[in-house]
Amino acid sequence: MVTSHNPGQGENGRAVDSPSPSVPLVPQELLDQCAREPIRIPGGIQPHGAVAVFRPADLVLVQASANLGAILDRPVALDGSQTLGDLVGPGSALEGDVGRWLAGAETGFLEQYQIDGRTFHVTGQQVAQGVILEFEAFDEAERARNASLNQLLRNFLDRSDGLTTVADICAGVAAEVRALTGFNRVMVYRFDEDWNGTVIAENGDGTLPSYLDLRFPASDIPAQARELYRLNRLRLIPTATYAPIPLVPALCPADGAPLDMSFVALRSVSPVHLEYMRNMGTAASLSISIVIDGRLWGLISCHHAQPRYIGPPIRAACDFLGRIVAQQIAARERAAEIDERLRLKSIETELVAHLARAPAFQAGLVDCAPQWLALTNSAGAAVVTDGIVLSTGKAPPIQSILALADWLRTRNIEQLYSTSSLAADWPPGAEIADVASGVIAVPISRIHASFIFWFRPEVVETVRWGGDPRASKTVDVAGRLHPRLSFEAWKQEVRQRAQPWRPAELLSAADFRGAIVNFVLQRAEERAQLTEELQRSNKELEAFSYSISHDLRAPFRHIAGYAELLGEEEPALKALSRHYLDGIIAAALSAGQLVDDLLHFSQLGRTSLKMTRIDMAKVVTEIRRSLDIDERQRQVEWSIGALPTAWGDPTLVRQALFNLVENAAKYSRGANPPRIKIWGQERAADVLYCVEDNGVGFDMNYAGKLFQVFQRLHRQEDFEGTGIGLALTKRIIDRHGGTLEAKGAVGQGATFSFTLPKRQTGGNRGIA
Template identity: 80%
Template sequence: MATSHSPDDHSEDAAPLGGGSLHQTLPQDLLDQCAREPIRIPGGIQPHGALALLRDQDLVLIQASANLGTVLGRTIAPYDNPTLADVVGNDTTLESDVRRWAAGGDATFLEQYQIDGRIFHITGHRTPQGLILEFEEFDESERGRSASFYQLLRDFLDTSDGLKTIADLSAGVAAEVQALTGFNRVMIYRFDEDWNGTVIAEKGDGTLPSYLDLRFPASDIPAQARDLYRLNRLRLIPTATYTPVPLVPTLCPVDGAPLDLSFAALRSVSPVHLEYMRNMGTTASLSISIVIDGQLWGLISCHHAQPRYVGPQIRAACDFLGRVVAQQVAARERAAEVDERLRLKGIETELVAHLARAAGFQTGLVDCASQWLALTNSAGAAVVTDGIVLAAGRAPPIDSILALSEWVRARNVEQIYATDSLSAEWPPGKDITTMASGVIAIPISRLHASFIFWFRPEVVETVRWGGDPRAAKATDALGRLQPRQSFESWKQVVRARAQPWRSAELLSAVDFRGAIINFVLQRAEERAQLTEELQRSNKELEAFSYSISHDLRAPFRHIAGYAELLGEEEPELKALSRHYLQGIIAAALSAGELVDDLLHFSQLGRTSLKMTRIDMAKVMIEIRRSLDVDQRRQAVEWDIGPLPAAWGDATLVRQALFNLVENAAKYSRGASPPRIKVRGQDRATDVLYSVEDNGVGFDMNYAGKLFQVFQRLHRQEDFEGTGIGLALTKRIIDRHGGTLEAKGAVGQGATFSFTLPKRPTGGNRGLT
């Protein structure tokens, strides 16, 4: 028998468990050996009953356990092809009842019959190899208890509705099964996502040690054994020291294969498991499977220090309890899941409503950080779009988030990626476990590494195992599987794992992805519609501007021409009249210049750029020469520094620089003397040019108006011009992908700076 255990018997600060199941620490050959063990076709049964295989069409006995005659107390010659009537005698209705069952649709058969004065429980089930009947003699010691267990079941059903939590329900059913079966210890054993099992409830009489809250590795119940528990919900082992009863003949005569005993209550179990029981200090066991939605959720595991048999009636009552518990656990889990889904849906609705009013969903998420995090009950979150990261809460560094987004993109995630142990799947994740051991990622683009992330930090947990899980199985000198010897409490510190994501949280993330994609698509449609409308409006405006400009040029020329002719034809005009004529001529010429500038401005949006290398020093020489020719201007002191070459449309760039230099000359003509400084600076990807003057300057509070059409910061009477030059300059620089800035102070001059690319940028740019 195992000794009593203290939680501090053994402990170890083990390496992080990561995202894999602990049983993967076993060598692969042992795992393969577990998988190959023939637990469904053991070739024998346990000796507390007998088994018969009947041909389904005529109920002829074709295979039986070697003890069939001994158990029934009759002489049976299986090789003489006896019928069921020959086996059980004619003083029972068993044969006729089995014939009706075989012709019907029920999967199983369970009745009591008297055979030669003795009462037997007879169960049956169908297989492709024939009809299997199992015989167990009625235990008179159960007769007195059978009347009470119905009352126990009724009492449990009456009280179970009041057990609100799964822990309370588990404790209740453990006590109920212990009262029904009389086993020394009854445990409720729940599987996790890695198929490790934890004892979440226990009822015992003190004979066997307590395993409450201990965890057992998945290798204790291999995958094929778990699948058998799922299919056959009850398994009784009255004694772990039994000798299996073989089947006669060894192979089934129907197909020459071993008889499949998957659904047989008497099926002999693995010798490894029997040794496991003995090592644990238990002689008898009863397992009742808790199956929810076709999946094995857990076990009601009963242990006894001495041999113990419970008959089919009590086992049926336990099976009933197992089904009730499964339904109630499922109902509680579904109710909790529905409540959580409704709560998270409310948060999603509130968040999406806010995003609909936001300029962009990225900034909208940051503005509503609390709802964003609450959507999956996370501690941190981030959104990655076009290489830009916006984060909230406890999120990893930006570089780590960008690297993670590239890694997730490489996995071709379609809807969602989720893990509670990132470092086990992505090694660089070990550097961010304190913030992102748990990760949910939803893609929001098919082309780029654009994701919404939620993060959870690691939860450092001390797990108490029922024995060192690393020594779960071994082999003897002959290479045969051997179960572990010790079940003493063994502690392990688990790191780099976060609280697992619940189904409601994952569904919430998937739903939110749909909302975001719809939001992005809607905004894209709105932008496409707006772009289409803008393009149409621009075309109409350009056509209108061109038409107006073209049609106005002739009338203005006519006005100026007629005014000049009138002055020439009437030399005796009074001085006042001649002044009026000069005003008309000046206004007509000014209006003509305005029309020309408007025409140029409207055409700029339609012309393509002819990109080439530009010698800016040569361009500046031409501009200076053209301005020095104007005798109306005061002599300017020029300070022209080195001007590196640029890349652009030579004609347009010359126009832009000319406008800036001409403005500098115009607004500094009142200075004594006017000074203009022109500089160029070669930088990594572009060239910066500046034009500085010592003129009247401007108030920086109105700098935003400088580059707008018809916006002027000085009176027309003081400084001539149409108010289009700087707007035209900005459009030229924008089309080249550069920037234009202005700095100044009233009475202290102004500086205009612009950038141009140094080399080709891959094609022409449209208006920005």
């Protein structure tokens, strides 16, 4: 297990462009075995102190390191007969303090005690397996430094108040820790989002090489080692060549399991780690964890070229410095995040205010492109709704954005997706890395692939590693795992990665999503209310139209009837009077037909469809037969093609098709000869029907008026009709969920096509 954070030793500044060809590949099973190494229960300690484990109830000694007797210079009994008082002397201050400590709420303590005239630092902690005491002999050489600890700490606190940046704080603490400990080199090592570490500050005396700005792979400190650094913030290794002292007995009598030594300062470390230290020329090390909000932010790493021991008081001072630095770094980072958050919130407020005035938020985003991009400090952005993409800035092609939206939809993103390396998550992202290595996506629909995106381009970066990260471990001929031997600087060009997103930017995107979702919901409610009002108005209009049409039918019939009676009673009417009378009759009949058509049109929205299978060939035959009654229609040359069956209301579909065929016959009667072609085509989801003629046609610029009530493209003197037939046809087709289209050219005929469902789609439709 490689648990060292130490940067490598080698020829400083030398660039190695590729790994050595002699470096063997490490089998995955060995790497997994390394990651599972029981570093919390090593079964032994480092030899610069001793460990004793006592039963909490009566402080009887149950387990100890094999050197406990030698360290305390007195016999040790592990047969259940020796208590703490027996071990350190009856009436000892240590025995009394431990009793009071166990009765209180504290979980650990560090004090100095005299045992047979010798001074020991005693560290204590309570764990489930018992009470653990660690004994380290007092180093007289540290007495002078211990006396000045408080002043050193006060001086650092005074100086650090004037340090404004994280870099300055890290440089300051590196210098302070080196002055406090006397190590040759002290570095501050920061983890990135992938747990690679970079040396961001360094203070040394020149004995060891500088590794400032070098990066080291996450494999140097595996996950379980990082977790141990997070829990136990301090670790000293006075010499990398020590032989571990075993615990006796090997298993703790309290539970028959190995003693959990996670918080034991004397805990032995992995042999692989000691080999790692020797390979890099480091004889002693001290690690101080920087933990912010419960997360391991980085390490203060101390190295010495020769063995070096520092006692618990100085280590405690270093731990205190680590905690102070963690608080100060956290304060600086939080202040910077708060400032950025406030700035982005101001942009969000301005943008949302504009969107509230825009007819649609998509168009509003494009209109406010600078604010949209600034919301997350992005180079490009896009919004996808209903398969339509609107983008701004440096954004990927539309098809790539749609493909990304479809992929994100399969991942069921509920709040936010973010990455600084899209290609790592989504391989097609490699094709758009130049504009979209970094992505933030927020969903705005639970059903459709609708997202708001922000994009950042890749930042091509040359990284200087402390040794080739691909060769962080090696395997010897016997199959044993070893840390790498070379720590020479190794350069790597990193691509397909963007500048990482800051927490403030991610929060800004998430908050903006909430505003957009609320905006969409508000507009949906407004549309629903408007739809309800329109439906109510339509019903009122239909009822009014029905009432008016119904009430007008009788008067027009009376006018026509009385006019005809008058003509019969007065056969000697003058020619002019007879002409006027014929005009009255024609007008009344035309008005009556108009009223009938209006009544039919209004009734169409009030009746339910009676859906069934329709034999369209039979329907066309009936329509032809009814039209052949008119002498003029008998000259038509008919061309009837295949007519697949469809699903619909037979009466209404017959009416719609009759209107189209009748129009074709009417507007082509001037052709010589008139030709009408009717055919159908079965498609994947529906059936298409077409009615073509070679009549007068129409100007496509006015095609939009064809299906409106009372809209005509030809004079009524030339072609009779009320102007309702095509509107009625469109309403019928719309009721069936189909489409109606018209194409034509003046003097070249017209083609009307409509679609119907090919199978049942869920029963009768109600009011449209």
